[in-house]
Amino acid sequence: MEISHSSSTNPIIFFSILILLFINCSARHHQTSDHEHSGELKTTSNFQLPNINPGITKICHDTDYFDVCVSSIAPLLKGREGTSDIPSVLQIAIQAATDKTKDALAELERIASDSGSSKQLKSTLNDCRDSYNDALENFQSALDALPSRDVGTMNSMLSACVTDFGDCDDFLDGFEVSLPDINRKLTQMTSNCLAISSLLN
Known part of the structure; x- marks a missing residue:
């Protein structure tokens, strides 16, 4: 047994x-x-960190998209390599997002002028054009609120930009165009701006 x-x-x-x-x-x-x-490694394995002020990389580590933060800010640091204070970095990040929005508008106009684009697509692009222009105004309003450190206004304006890019994505649902990829990058850049603005408190 x-x-x-x-x-x-x-x-x-x-x-x-x-x-x-x-x-x-x-x-x-x-x-x-x-x-x-973890927050210590918010980067992809093939991302090459530019040679910029460590203070900026520290700020970017507090964002959700470290690679995007550093790579979008670095090109605008010419002559300002010593910049590392939060308000200045936020100003540069918002300017980078503004420039990227202008790039999106240029791409939109290229698609709209393409003879192969359908009438339906061109009509839809008009809605996206409005969204991008609205985002540019919102970015400017956020910049205007920066000197007084009006975080509430900045957050409202930046959040409105995220909505603008999301609206454009919704308009373009079903169309095979490059703008949704640009909108994804813009949303990440704006999210980073929101994260940096929270550091002003």
Whole structure:
């Protein structure tokens, strides 16, 4: 009877050990994953960090899109390499998003002037044009509120920009054009602006 009892419990012990090993491996995997996605490593493996002020990279680490933050700000630092205070970095980030919105408008006009674009698409582009122009006004209002550190107004204006880009995406649903990809980048850039503005408090 004792031999029979032992042979019946061995498989249970074996499978229990397997389950414990699986849980242990799974926990280690999640720890590694959490480290890779922590605020310390908000960058992709192939992203080459530009040679810019460490103060700016520190600010960008407080955003959701570190790569986008650094890569969009770096080109506008010519002559201002020593800049690292939050208001100045926010001003540059908003200017970068403004410039990118103007690029989106230029791409929109290129698509609209393409003889291969349908009438329906061209009509839809009019709605996106309004969204982009509205976003440009909102970015300017955010910049106007920066000297007085009116964070409430800046957040309202920047959030309105995110809505503008989302509206354009909704208008273009079903059309095969490049603008949604640009809108995704614009949304990330604006999200970063919101994150940096919160550091003013």
